[in-house]
Amino acid sequence: MTTRRTPLDERESVLRGAIAPDPEERRVDPPELAAVELFASLPQAALADLARQARLCRYAAGSTIFEEGDHGDCMHVLRSGAVKVVRPSHDEDDIVLDVLGPGKVFGELAVLNSSPRTAKLVALADSITVVVDKVGFDHVLDRHPAAVREMLGTVARSLTFAKEELARHNRALEDTVRERTDELRRTHLEVVHRLAQAAEWHDDTTGRHISRMSKLAYKLALAAGMDREQAEMLLQASALHDIGKIGIPDRVLLKPGKLDADEWELMKTHTTIGAQVLAGSSSPVVQMAERIALTHHERWDGKGYPDGLSGEDIPLESRICTITDVFDALVSERPYKKAWPVSEALAEIARMSGSAFEPWLVDVFLREVARDIPSD
Numbered sequence: 001m002t003t004r005r006t007p008l009d010e011r012e013s014v015l016r017g018a019i020a021p022d023p024e025e026r027r028v029d030p031p032e033l034a035a036v037e038l039f040a041s042l043p044q045a046a047l048a049d050l051a052r053q054a055r056l057c058r059y060a061a062g063s064t065i066f067e068e069g070d071h072g073d074c075m076h077v078l079r080s081g082a083v084k085v086v087r088p089s090h091d092e093d094d095i096v097l098d099v100l101g102p103g104k105v106f107g108e109l110a111v112l113n114s115s116p117r118t119a120k121l122v123a124l125a126d127s128i129t130v131v132v133d134k135v136g137f138d139h140v141l142d143r144h145p146a147a148v149r150e151m152l153g154t155v156a157r158s159l160t161f162a163k164e165e166l167a168r169h170n171r172a173l174e175d176t177v178r179e180r181t182d183e184l185r186r187t188h189l190e191v192v193h194r195l196a197q198a199a200e201w202h203d204d205t206t207g208r209h210i211s212r213m214s215k216l217a218y219k220l221a222l223a224a225g226m227d228r229e230q231a232e233m234l235l236q237a238s239a240l241h242d243i244g245k246i247g248i249p250d251r252v253l254l255k256p257g258k259l260d261a262d263e264w265e266l267m268k269t270h271t272t273i274g275a276q277v278l279a280g281s282s283s284p285v286v287q288m289a290e291r292i293a294l295t296h297h298e299r300w301d302g303k304g305y306p307d308g309l310s311g312e313d314i315p316l317e318s319r320i321c322t323i324t325d326v327f328d329a330l331v332s333e334r335p336y337k338k339a340w341p342v343s344e345a346l347a348e349i350a351r352m353s354g355s356a357f358e359p360w361l362v363d364v365f366l367r368e369v370a371r372d373i374p375s376d
Contacts, residue, residue, distance in 0.1 A: 028052075038105070045144065046140055050136070058127070059126070060123065075133075078100055080127060085119045086122060186283075238289075242293075274293030278290035298318060327346075
């Protein structure tokens with residue numbers, strides 16, 4: 001008789017070398033996950049949900065948890081034991097990049113985007129890990145959108161500290177350690193990107209504004225003559241345009257009525273906050289995201305903020321994003337407004353040509369991009 005495998009069986013089968021823990025060890029308690037920096041700001045309900053999604057695996061000393069290049073779909077929190085992070089070497093012994101003890105986390109990039117493993121993990125002692133897979137992590141994000149902004153703030157602060165640490169020790173780092181730091185930076189960027197999108201649920205019940213405006217920006221960039229590589233970079237970078245809103249208090253960000261003068265000045269600082277969060281990166285995508293975060297509220301006529309830039313002094317990527325951001329905001333329903341009909345939103349974009357927007361880009365948007373947008 002053939003036993004039918006369940007999806008959970010299939011997920012567990014990819015955990016190389018894992019041994020099922022004893023029954024008394026199988027429980028994952030929320031406080032254990034709360035000790036992980038990434039999850040520390042989650043409320044109890046979300047932590048409990050994440051704990052239910054997690055599972056435990058035991059690894060004998062000397063066993064391989066995963067190989068470099070393996071398909072990745074889960075992260076591990078080391079409950080007990082020790083593991084080493086290694087890279088293959090032409091010499092007899094592999095290069096040990098790091099040794100991790102209880103409470104440490106590895107595999108974050110895999111749980112975010114199923115990236116191949118970037119190093120080999122080997123158990124130095126009998127070890128038990130708490131495994132959070134991509135499916136379970138996405139489930140918790142979907143069920144608890146209100147917690148995402150707090151999580152985003154934690155990640156943004158962690159990214160800032162990581163950059164400061166890199167600046168202090170950069171000259172002393174060996175190439176292998178520097179590669180590990182770059183990997184951590186990419187992991188933080190993935191987290192920020194995903195949580196920036198989820199944070200839109202705070203004032204966008206569909207949580208799709210970032211995705212829609214980024215895709216429109218990509219189409220407008222190509223129609224305006226930008227090469228595909230730059231346009232794809234814009235697709236990724238534009239998703240971070242409002243990352244600075246993590247620094248705006250909810251009393252201002254979620255206020256249903258009109259902001260007073262002081263509140264408006266505070267709201268406008270999300271541009272400079274976003275640029276500060278993204279500053280100092282060597283990644284071209286993050287550098288573009290920094291420019292967009294800072295300048296996506298500048299206007300063609302010079303009446304925007306924060307610096308009152310005008311015309312072609314505004315980066316091209318921001319001149320593109322400004323149009324797609326405003327258009328999608330107009331056609332989106334929010335707690336404080338109803339969605340505009342597409343025809344009226346397009347008419348408003350045309351009306352603002354030469355004031356808020358570059359006229360030539362508006363013409364391209366209306367002629368080449370708007371034709372693919374579903375009508376009312």
